[in-house]
Amino acid sequence: MRAFIGLALLLTASLTQAATLTLDTGKGPQRITTEQLLARPDVRAIDVPGDVSYHATMHYRAIPLKALLGGVDPAAHLQFVALDGFAAEIPAALALQARAEAWLAIEPADAPWPKLGPDKPGAGPFYLVWLHPEAGHVGSEQWPYQVATIRVLADPASRFPKMRPAPGLATSDPVMRGFAVFQRDCITCHTLNGQGDAKLGPDLNVPHSPTEYLRDDLFRVLVRNPQDLRHWPQAKMPGFDRNALSDADLDDLVAYLKHMAGRKAAP
Structure with missing residues (x-):
């Protein structure tokens, strides 16, 4: 019985940690799990100096955002919706064409990121981070964290x-x-x-x-x-x-x- 309860608790914890990103580039929503994203061949380990949310150099496993946006018109608009309702609006050209590099950082289920502060969550499960943000004049509001959905829409x-x-x-x-x-x-x-x-x-x-x-x-x-x-x-x-x-x-x-x-x- 104890073994069964222990297994059930492990399964519950695993389900709690699992995360899914909803991606809709205009062809209908696609749901992608943390595990699927981390298994992609284009995942890289990156260092982000001066991370806007953590105010320090952070280390992530991440995918170039443009790798997820195949076929998206640079004139389109991207919306990043967070778990708490925050909705960042970013021109697609900023992610596809600018010298600033947009990366989707992925929080591993077995290595959660630090909390953003007392009584605050971490930035996971998905977080849009930038390398060389000054090259694209990327603002602080264009670093959405706790991302749940990315979709292509008309501009605001x-x-x-x-x-x-x-x-x-x-x-x-x-x-x-x-x-x-x-x-x-x-x-x-x-x-x-x-x-x-x-x-x-x-x-x-x-x-x-x-x-x-x-x-x-x-x-x-x-x-x-x-x-x-x-x-x-x-x-x-x-x-x-x-x-x-x-x-x-x-x-x-x-x-x-x-x-x-x-x-x-x-x-």
Whole structure:
């Protein structure tokens, strides 16, 4: 009986540790297990200096992301959905063509990665990491961890028309530049006008834009370090330092949010 219970516990633990990635490149969802990914001939051992999530050099077994994206148009858009609802939006060209190298790190079931902090999980089971991220201007929000699903979609501006600024603005307009910043750094956690796939943070326009109830300087404090504005131990929003979000990008984001405060739409 003890032997049977011990075997059952081992099987339960094995099932608990098993992980599956859902990959949909436009041909229907494909489910791939940790074991299948680690058995691929293109798996490599890589060192990632300055890992964004662990803030140290990390060592992973990983697959070049582009090896999983055969046939994907560089003009397409990739969405990485995490176990907690975080949804990172990344242009396919960044992974397929840029000098920055995108790798899908795979957590072995028998060698779990460290926790990201007290009372926090590790980055597994799958984590998008980058080598030479500066070559592609890869932002901190483009390192999604705890990835459960990767899928090819239309870009956010096409999928979520209520996020778009007023027509006719030049691409060089601060509002349009701010919309690009929003898509890179904010859409991962926030909706706007009720549109978006993220499930972590509040909507940034309805019922009110933060630019309507925060002075510009306080909004910048909120973005740079949320705990400096509201001390809340359970807060999940990360701070964006100037390496992650330049002052110019933050100015453009403010311009976009102020513009959209005049373009509210019902969710």
